[in-house]
Amino acid sequence: LVDLVLDIPPGEGRRAGLEDALRRAVRSGRLPAGTRLPSSRALATDLGCARATVVAAYEQLVVEGYLEARRGSGTVVAPVRVETSAGPSPRRARAAGPAVDLRPGEPDRSSFPRAQWARSLRRVLEHAPDDLLAYGDPLGLPVLRQALVTYLARSRAVAATPEQVVVGRGFTSELGLLARTLVRGGVGTLAVEEAGLPFHHRVARDHGLRIAPVPVDAEGLVVDHLDAVGAGAVLVTPAHQYPLGMTLSPSRRSALLRWARAREAWIVEDDYDGEFRFDRQPVGALQGLDPERVVYAGTTSKSLAAGLRLSWLVLPRPLVDPLLEAHGWPGSVSALEQAALADLIGTGRLDRHVRRVRARYRERRDALVAALAVAAPWLSPTGVAAGLHVSALFDGGPDAERRLVQEAAARSIGLMGLGPHWVGPPRATGLVIGYSRPPAHGYRSALDRLTTFLAEAAPPGVHRGRRGASCDALMIS
Amino acid sequence: LVDLVLDIPPGEGRRAGLEDALRRAVRSGRLPAGTRLPSSRALATDLGCARATVVAAYEQLVVEGYLEARRGSGTVVAPVRVETSAGPSPRRARAAGPAVDLRPGEPDRSSFPRAQWARSLRRVLEHAPDDLLAYGDPLGLPVLRQALVTYLARSRAVAATPEQVVVGRGFTSELGLLARTLVRGGVGTLAVEEAGLPFHHRVARDHGLRIAPVPVDAEGLVVDHLDAVGAGAVLVTPAHQYPLGMTLSPSRRSALLRWARAREAWIVEDDYDGEFRFDRQPVGALQGLDPERVVYAGTTSKSLAAGLRLSWLVLPRPLVDPLLEAHGWPGSVSALEQAALADLIGTGRLDRHVRRVRARYRERRDALVAALAVAAPWLSPTGVAAGLHVSALFDGGPDAERRLVQEAAARSIGLMGLGPHWVGPPRATGLVIGYSRPPAHGYRSALDRLTTFLAEAAPPGVHRGRRGASCDALMIS
Numbered sequence: 001l002v003d004l005v006l007d008i009p010p011g012e013g014r015r016a017g018l019e020d021a022l023r024r025a026v027r028s029g030r031l032p033a034g035t036r037l038p039s040s041r042a043l044a045t046d047l048g049c050a051r052a053t054v055v056a057a058y059e060q061l062v063v064e065g066y067l068e069a070r071r072g073s074g075t076v077v078a079p080v081r082v083e084t085s086a087g088p089s090p091r092r093a094r095a096a097g098p099a100v101d102l103r104p105g106e107p108d109r110s111s112f113p114r115a116q117w118a119r120s121l122r123r124v125l126e127h128a129p130d131d132l133l134a135y136g137d138p139l140g141l142p143v144l145r146q147a148l149v150t151y152l153a154r155s156r157a158v159a160a161t162p163e164q165v166v167v168g169r170g171f172t173s174e175l176g177l178l179a180r181t182l183v184r185g186g187v188g189t190l191a192v193e194e195a196g197l198p199f200h201h202r203v204a205r206d207h208g209l210r211i212a213p214v215p216v217d218a219e220g221l222v223v224d225h226l227d228a229v230g231a232g233a234v235l236v237t238p239a240h241q242y243p244l245g246m247t248l249s250p251s252r253r254s255a256l257l258r259w260a261r262a263r264e265a266w267i268v269e270d271d272y273d274g275e276f277r278f279d280r281q282p283v284g285a286l287q288g289l290d291p292e293r294v295v296y297a298g299t300t301s302k303s304l305a306a307g308l309r310l311s312w313l314v315l316p317r318p319l320v321d322p323l324l325e326a327h328g329w330p331g332s333v334s335a336l337e338q339a340a341l342a343d344l345i346g347t348g349r350l351d352r353h354v355r356r357v358r359a360r361y362r363e364r365r366d367a368l369v370a371a372l373a374v375a376a377p378w379l380s381p382t383g384v385a386a387g388l389h390v391s392a393l394f395d396g397g398p399d400a401e402r403r404l405v406q407e408a409a410a411r412s413i414g415l416m417g418l419g420p421h422w423v424g425p426p427r428a429t430g431l432v433i434g435y436s437r438p439p440a441h442g443y444r445s446a447l448d449r450l451t452t453f454l455a456e457a458a459p460p461g462v463h464r465g466r467r468g469a470s471c472d473a474l475m476i477s
Numbered sequence: 478l479v480d481l482v483l484d485i486p487p488g489e490g491r492r493a494g495l496e497d498a499l500r501r502a503v504r505s506g507r508l509p510a511g512t513r514l515p516s517s518r519a520l521a522t523d524l525g526c527a528r529a530t531v532v533a534a535y536e537q538l539v540v541e542g543y544l545e546a547r548r549g550s551g552t553v554v555a556p557v558r559v560e561t562s563a564g565p566s567p568r569r570a571r572a573a574g575p576a577v578d579l580r581p582g583e584p585d586r587s588s589f590p591r592a593q594w595a596r597s598l599r600r601v602l603e604h605a606p607d608d609l610l611a612y613g614d615p616l617g618l619p620v621l622r623q624a625l626v627t628y629l630a631r632s633r634a635v636a637a638t639p640e641q642v643v644v645g646r647g648f649t650s651e652l653g654l655l656a657r658t659l660v661r662g663g664v665g666t667l668a669v670e671e672a673g674l675p676f677h678h679r680v681a682r683d684h685g686l687r688i689a690p691v692p693v694d695a696e697g698l699v700v701d702h703l704d705a706v707g708a709g710a711v712l713v714t715p716a717h718q719y720p721l722g723m724t725l726s727p728s729r730r731s732a733l734l735r736w737a738r739a740r741e742a743w744i745v746e747d748d749y750d751g752e753f754r755f756d757r758q759p760v761g762a763l764q765g766l767d768p769e770r771v772v773y774a775g776t777t778s779k780s781l782a783a784g785l786r787l788s789w790l791v792l793p794r795p796l797v798d799p800l801l802e803a804h805g806w807p808g809s810v811s812a813l814e815q816a817a818l819a820d821l822i823g824t825g826r827l828d829r830h831v832r833r834v835r836a837r838y839r840e841r842r843d844a845l846v847a848a849l850a851v852a853a854p855w856l857s858p859t860g861v862a863a864g865l866h867v868s869a870l871f872d873g874g875p876d877a878e879r880r881l882v883q884e885a886a887a888r889s890i891g892l893m894g895l896g897p898h899w900v901g902p903p904r905a906t907g908l909v910i911g912y913s914r915p916p917a918h919g920y921r922s923a924l925d926r927l928t929t930f931l932a933e934a935a936p937p938g939v940h941r942g943r944r945g946a947s948c949d950a951l952m953i954s
Contacts, residue, residue, distance in 0.1 A: 016758075023634055023765065064634065064761040065730035078731055081767035083636070109607035117813075118602045125595045130586035130916070133782035157500055157541065159560070169646065169809045176805075180683070199806050206657070206805065253542035254555055281493075284541040288500060290558035305610035307812035328653075328683065329676050332646045334814055335784035336594075439607070 006047075014049045018057045026066045029082035037067065037075045098414030100446045104243065104389035104434030105306075111360070111440070112305045113353045120343035121336065128339055135330035139320075140167025140312070141338040147345040148312055152298065155351070156274050157284030159291045160314045166323060167333050169309040171270060171297050172203050175235075178295065179207035180326040181319060182266065187232030190268075193221055195244055195421040200235065200270075209233075213423035216241060220248035223255040226265075233266040238286045239274045243421050243432045245383010245391045247283055256286070260293040266316070267294045273302045275354045277386040278362040292316045300341070302388060302436075303354050309333075310341060361388060364435045364443055375451035378458050379431070391418065393430035400459035401429040407457055413449055483524075491526045495534045503543045506559035514544065514552045575891030577923045581720065581866035581911030582783075588837070588917070589782045590830045597820035598813065605816055612807040616797075617644025617789070618815040624822040625789055629775065632828070633751050634761030636768045637791045643800060644810050646786040648747060648774050649680050652712075655772065656684035657803040658796060659743065664709030667745075670698055672721055672898040677712065677747075686710075690900035693718060697725035700732040703742075710743040715763045716751045720898050720909045722860010722868045724760055733763070737770040743793070744771045750779045752831045754863040755839040769793045777818070779865060779913075780831050786810075787818060838865060841912045841920055852928035855935050856908070868895065870907035877936035878906040884934055890926055 006021035008014070025031045037043070040058060044051040058075050061067040068078045124132070132141075139145070145162040152158035168174040179190070190204050194213040201211045212229035215222045221236050236256070238248035248256070260267050269286045277283065287296035291314075299311035310333065315323060344350045365384060372379050372392060379392035396404075401417040408415045416432045438446040483498040485491070502508045514520070517535060521528040535552050538544040545555045601609070609618075616622070622639035629635035645651040656667070667681050671690040678688045689706035692699045698713050713733070715725035725733070737744050746763045754760065764773035768791075776788035787810060792800060821827045842861060849856050849869060856869035873881075878894040885892045893909045915923040 020634075023761070027636060027765070060758060060760075062727050063724075065727055065734070065763070065766050066761075068727070068731070078766075079735070081734075081769055083768075106611060109610040112607070112610050114602045118599060121598055121602075122595060125591045125598075130589070133586040133589050133784040134583060135778075135783040157497075159504060170807060172805065172807060173809055203805050206803070247540070250539050250542055250545070254545070257542070257558075258556070281537060283537075284500070284543075286542065288504070289542045289555075291560075292558050301612075306612040306807070307610040309807075309809055309811050326683070328649065328680050330647060330649065330783070330786075332650055332786055332809075334786050334811055337811055337814065 008047070014047075015053045015057050018047070018049075018053065019060055022057065022061055023064075023066055026061075026077055026080050027083050031077045032082075033077050033079040035077040036073065037077070039074060098409065099412035100442075100449050101414040101437040102433050102435065102446060102450060103414045103416045103437065104432050106434070107302050107305065107357070107388065107436045108360075108439055109305060109307075109437075111357050113349070116344060116349045116353065117304075117340065120340040120347075120349070123343055124336055124339040128336075132335050132339060134335075136335050138324060138327050138329055138331045140165065140331065140333065141335055141342065144338040144342040144345075145312075147342040148298075151345045151350065152285075152296075152314065155354075156271065156282065156296075156298070157288040158296055158314055159288045160296075164291070164315050164317060164320060166313045166315060166320075166327075167331075167338055168311045168313060169333050170301065170311050171272065171299055172199060174297060174311060174313050175200055175268075176203045176207045177323065177327055178268065178313065179204045179209045181323045182233055183208040184326060185319075185322055187266070189229060189231045189233075191226055191229050191231035191234040192423060193236060193241060194423050194427070195418065196235070196237075196242060196423065198420060201423065204235070211423065215427075216244060216246070218246055219252050220246050221252060221256065223252055223259055226256075226259050227263075231265060232263075233268060234260075235268045235270060236286075237270045237272065239271055239277070239283050240383060240386040242270070242272065242387075243389065243391055243416075243418060244428075245385075245387065245389070247386070248286070253286060253289070257290050257293065260290070265293075266319070269294050269296050271296060271298050273387040274298065275303045276358055276361060276388055278358070278365060279385045282386075287314060292318070295319065303350070303357075308337065310337060360440065361436055365390065367443075367447055368433065368435050371447050371451045372454070376454040376458065379454070388436035389432055389434040391430055391432055393418075393428055394459070396429055396459040398426050398429055401431070404431065404457060404459060408453055411449070411453055413453055415450075485524070491524075492530045492534050495524070495526075495530065496537055499534065499538055500541075500543055503554055503557050504560050508554045509559075510554050510556040512554040513550065514554070516551060575886065576889035577919075577926050578891040578914045579910050579912065579923060579927060580891045580893045580914065581909050583911070584779050584782065584834070584865065584913045585837075585916055586782060586784075586914075588834050590826070593821060593826045593830065594781075594817065597817040597824075597826070600820055601813055601816040605813075609812050609816060611812075613812050615801060615804050615806055615808045617642065617808065617810065618812055618819065621815040621819040621822075622789075624819040625775075625791075628822045628827065629762075629773075629791065632831075633748065633759065633773075633775070634765040635773055635791055636765045637773075641768070641792050641794060641797060643790045643792060643797075643804075644808075644815055645788045645790060646810050647778065647788050648749065648776055649676060651774060651788060651790050652677055652745075653680045653684045654800065654804055655745065655790070656681045656686045658800045659710055660685040661803060662796075662799055664743070666706060666708045666710075668703055668706050668708035668711040669900060670713060670718060671900050671904070672895065673712070673714070673719060673900065675897060678900065681712070688900065692904075693721060693723070695723055696729050697723050698729060698733065700729055700736055703733075703736050704740075708742060709740075710745060711737075712745045712747060713763075714747050714749065716748055716754070716760050717860060717863040719747070719749065719864075720866065720868055720893075720895060721905075722864065722866070724863065725763070730763060730766065734767050734770065737767070742770075743796070746771050746773050748773060748775050750864040751775065752780045753835055753838060753865055755835070755842060756862045759863075764791060769795070772796065780827070780834075785814065787814060837917065838913055842867065844920075844924060845910065845912050848924050848928045849931070853931040853935065856931070865913035866909055866911040868907055868909050870895075870905055871936070873906055873936040875903050875906055878908070881908065881934060881936060885930055888926070888930055890930055892927075 008017040008021045040054040044054045062069050145165040189212050190209040191212045191214045193216050214225045287294040296314040300308050381390045381392045383391050405417045418430045485494040485498045517531040521531045539546050622642040666689050667686040668689050668691045670693050691702045764771040773791040777785050858867045858869045860868050882894045895907045
């Protein structure tokens with residue numbers, strides 16, 4: 001019989017404390033399987049509590065499977081997995097970000113309109129009917145889908161009705177859902193721009209599509225190459241190619257639409273930073289030209305904050321029901337935040353926020369381009385008219401590019417090379433410099449550190465690319 | 478040459494208004510492809526605006542692909558998809574809920590602690606560092622995972638470290654992710670309880686698993702049958718079988734764990750309503766008995782609100798990295814709401830809320846069971862000790878069950894039959910009566926309408942089941 005020394009915390013009820021102590025003793029292996037426990041009377045005496053307390057605790061743990069009640073031989077410990085001393089699985093340690101973060105992909109976190117968002121949420125929580133809190137429509141909250149239709153028509157020339165809008169939690173997961181939908185519809189291959197986001201390609205593959213890279217040049221995606229890869233759909237960034245930065249030219253836009261109609265293929269338009277265009281008004285979405293062939297994807301990840309995980313697809317009508325099939329039930333985005341975004345749009349606050357940050361990002365872009373021209377004339381910035389990053393090409397080759405990024409990292413300057421973006425062999429080298437991440441007060445010094453670094457780090461043998469001509473280097477035969 | 482009558486809204490800037498009017502005219506088919514537009518000078522005169530405005534608008538629409546600039550022949554309309562008069566796709570009309578909603582699956586929406594949630598959100602928005610707004614950890618916000626570990630240990634006897642917790646947006650989508658993870662790990666078949674949620678089975682299938690039903694009886698899942706179906710994993714509801722309501726018995730709990738260890742199989746514990754047990758303290762989670770074999774799944778959908786879409790998995794350590802692989806990047810749940818839930822847990826407000834609603838649901842349960850005993854003695858309520866629904870069995874057969882549900886619906890009483898829950902042929906008939914949905918002020922009258930209906934609707938030839946013995950009818954040979 002075991003001499004049961006239990007560590008019962010004083011603050012809790014006797015019975016809960018006793019149960020918890022017994023669970024821990026069993027789990028830790030201190031009471032191995034088969035151990036016979038003291039009788040309830042004996043333990044109650046030891047602990048100075050009522051016998052009923054011990055009986056109840058034993059019964060509870062029998063129900064839970066920690067103990068077994070054996071006829072005639074009292075209560076014994078059941079065979080329970082004993083905790084090993086093995087610590088947590090060796091997850092990759094999350095490296096703290098670099099001191100100067102000039103990687104692309106995220107807006108300035110400090111620009112998030114906290115007060116406005118709080119106001120919208122408060123209004124929702126005070127006034128929304130209880131039905132908001134139900135499982136709700138898998139495609140998203142009707143009031144948000146209506147607000148998005150108006151917002152996207154105004155800001156991006158998107159042509160849609162609310163029935164075509166699906167609210168999601170970021171383009172990557174929507175792409176997974178879309179991939180499953182397309183695969184069920186008989187699509188086998190998704191053409192992608194030869195430079196893009198590797199985790200987009202991965203998620204499309206994970207959900208059943210083959211990936212076929214197609215070249216890009218100074219006019220964007222080379223549409224003529226689509227037929228060679230036999231794609232049933234193409235993922236494209238028309239407004240601001242990621243990462244190279246060019247805009248799909250007018251003739252390519254019509255060629256792409258012609259291709260999609262002729263092949264009955266789908267165009268997936270990733271409009272990740274469509275709100276940000278600095279030199280003239282934004283180029284309207286491709287979707288508006290053919291809402292029956294183009295899936296439009298937008299997000300709050302650049303305009304508000306990546307941490308919101310709130311985005312949308314606008315679908316051609318024939319894809320709505322298949323996507324709903326693949327999605328299943330229920331929805332996947334908090335109804336409260338959907339309603340808050342609808343409020344933010346409906347009150348005009350999202351537009352005002354976007355205008356405000358757009359002006360700030362334009363200043364940042366101007367400062368970056370000017371600084372690069374002085375400190376690193378060997379870099380040729382491209383794609384500067386839009387978005388939150390600049391691609392700065394140079395002639396150094398992949399090794400020089402990698403070295404440059406590593407040396408920057410050694411000085412705690414976060415830069416990204418073009419290298420990881422190529423699906424096939426790299427056809428250009430350069431840096432993808434995001435200028436949106438540093439907080440406003442840190443941007444000037446971030447630029448100073450970047451230019452100091454670049455002025456010293458010019459790779460040996462690099463030639464200054466001809467300004468504005470860099471994407472011509474991608475001209476394919 | 479076209480006589481261009483454009484409907485330019487007065488409130489907007491001339492140029493934006495002109496562009497939008499042109500887009501609409503092209504899209505609507507009023508300006509068919511190939512139509513030559515007036516010269517910029519002519520149109521400017523017509524509209525009484527600066528020629529530069531028209532030139533800029535034309536240029537913008539050329540860039541967007543609505544117009545084409547042809548050398549020598551001016552500006553013509555590009556081939557753009559013309560809107561058809563076909564209305565929105567005929568989506569299933571969303572039926573309004575029944576006047577008296579006694580279907581299972583959702584808590585009382587009016588019980589959501591709006592003020593507390595608003596307070597937690599406000600605190601997050603006022604005090605959280607900007608880094609909260611980043612893409613963040615795909616597994617979830619560390620502060621929430623830490624809070625969940627403490628909460629689940631206290632409330633559900635779950636044994637975990639934060640590294641094992643994954644925050645998700647509802648069990649159904651987590652099940653899809655888990656299915657992909659298991660399939661990659663070589664699992665082919667997921668055993669499920671023979672009565673369960675069809676959309677769980679569907680999502681598991683959609684993500685690559687075969688589904689094999691296993692019988693349940695009065696003690697819950699019949700573990701002996703697992704080997705016959707060759708399952709590499711089993712989905713089970715130990716605390717409160719859904720929909721039949723029994724608790725997995727102590728001997729079955731240990732048998733299930735023995736099976737999983739011997740076969741190196743995974744147990745997926747769907748603890749959907751584990752917070753709600755009325756007659757004694759909750760039965761601790763199966764997970765605590767073997768954290769290396771059990772995937773524990775919990776949710777806020779019953780304790781707070783389904784519309785939050787916020788839930789969690791606790792994974793055996795060996796599954797963490799494979800699941801992260803299948804999940805990809807980035808995360809999928811709003812960081813603001815994750816932080817708010819961490820606050821709600823950390824301040825003890827979630828516990829208080831659960832205690833408060835648990836007491837109310839217990840009263841509802843008591844009233845329901847008492848009312849059924851009087852009005853419908855032919856029904857045998859089972860699984861009344863826990864959860865937010867009662868399964869009320871009777872001997873009438875599937876047709877009688879279907880008729881009963883339909884007749885209730887005709888009187889706007891929402892009930893659910895057992896029928897749709899069976900994977901194979903139905904082995905019992907009955908009603909699954911959820912008592913949590915009606916708002917507090919409407920519960921009494923909801924019960925009155927139910928009992929009035931049931932008193933009149935007794936299917937011909939039904940016999941009163943022996944009270945408490947109904948699940949014995951499921952005893953398998």
